[in-house]
Amino acid sequence: MILLSVCLFTSECWALIPVEPYRTVRARGFFRIFGAARQKDSTPNNDSVLPTEESTILSITDEKEKKPRARIGKGKSNDESSLQKSKQSTMNKESPSAGQEDKDVTISGVGTKKKKKKGGDEIPYWLNETDTVSSEVVGEKCRSIRFQIRGNPRPLVRHRTSRGIVYNPSSGLQTSFRDVTFQILEDLGYNRVPLFEEEDALSMVLVFRMKRAKNHFLRGIPGPGRLKENAPKATAPIRNDIDNLCKFVLDSMNKVLYPDDRQITSIHIIKMLDDQEPYTGSTELYLRAIQEEDLETIIVNSFQITRASKLISPP
Secondary structure, eight states: OOOOEEEOOSTTOEEEOTTSTTOEEEHHHHHHHHHHHHHHOSSOOTTOOSOOHHHHHHHHHHHHOOOOOOOSSTTSOHHHHHHHHHHHHHHHHHOHHHHHHHHHHHIIIIITOOOOOTTOSSOSOBOOTTSOOEEEEETTEEEEEEEEEESOOOOOOOOEEETTEEEOTTHHHHHHHHHHHHHHHHHHTOOSSSSSOTTOEEEEEEEEEEOOOGGGBGGGOOOTTOBOTTSOOTTSOOSSOHHHHHHHHHHHTBTTTBSOGGGEEEEEEEEEEOOSTTOOOEEEEEEEEEOTTHHHHHHHHHHHHHTHHHHSOOO
């Protein structure tokens, strides 16, 4: 007599069969083999204690009452798929534009949606005809120049390396900034660049007016006269660092206004939210050549600017 120890816990239970030592097989496989062997026997034994395959599977599924999960695509029967096709064809016959309308919505919403490139198709920098441009010429040399370029100021992005090649991510924006500067110089009648000589010491003033966000305007629509009363003040903190904004201009004006930005001896920078309509941002630049005796005056004026609030006497 062969003793069998069978442990039934779940539908994927395991059976320990001493037919081969140290071997474990699944209960279903064992009962499948055992049932096939019993079918070959012409005299079935009704007193057998071991259950058949069908009874074992039925008892396990009855206890668990497992429900098959709904499948999409291949799991659908022919009747269900044909029913859905007939419904779709009926809808198309009743309203011919219904199926086409759903298709158009899908294409316009997802298929043709293009990601905006950096900077987009908009011109990053431009020149307004109403903005004043001035310059001072002594003899044949330019001594000072002042102009304003419209467009949201950008910071200079660090150079990056890709596959052993070093490139400048801000080169496209810097080219646009230089092109507007060339247009200004052409309008002023300057035919050569750089504008200042290599031996000139230069003093620069930069005013960065940053573009305002949409939530600063009524109903989120930018435009003249739509700025909210409770919009952030011009001195509110802004994300971009002031030194990176300055580096962008200094690097862009190389070989345009001056041979090298190392000629900048004095620089004063202001960063603020744009307070001029239409609040799209701008960069105002003032550059002039200075002498050695001008340094003391520049230093005194710089400290006076920082202490301006204390110098103003109360009314």
